[in-house]
Amino acid sequence: MNIVFSDEFRASLKKHSSIKEAVRKKVDMIIASPISLGEPLKGNLRGYYSCPVRRNFLIIFLYCSICRKKGDDSIVLCDDCQECTDDTLKFILLGPHDKTYWG
Numbered sequence: 182m183n184i185v186f187s188d189e190f191r192a193s194l195k196k197h198s199s200i201k202e203a204v205r206k207k208v209d210m211i212i213a214s215p216i217s218l219g220e221p222l223k224g225n226l227r228g229y230y231s232c233p234v235r236r237n238f239l240i241i242f243l244y245c246s247i248c249r250k251k252g253d254d255s256i257v258l259c260d261d262c263q264e265c266t267d268d269t270l271k272f273i274l275l276g277p278h279d280k281t282y283w284g
């Protein structure tokens with residue numbers, strides 16, 4: 182598994198340091214089974230997956246084996262999708278539920 186964390190994700194984790202441990206645990210769980218834990222997003226965010234941390238925090242991630250298969254890589258901001266291996270897991274965003282839908 183090739184794990185990638187975006188700059189935004191890292192910055193947000195630093196900002197919300199109080200939930201750092203919860204996020205770390207959830208990230209480990211997502212790495213173990215990205216497909217069963219991810220909730221597929223729709224509309225503008227098609228191709229992305231979300232997973233809640235605590236009650237109102239969301240982790241937004243991409244799993245390249247899926248985004249490519251569905252052709253979502255042409256829609257989502259998975260810039261270097263073609264250069265990533267199939268098992269690339271990208272952690273894109275972390276934030277409060279109402280602010281995470283940045284589109």
Ligand SMILES: [Zn+2]
Pocket residue numbers: 243244245246248249254259261262263265
């Ligand atoms: Zn991709």
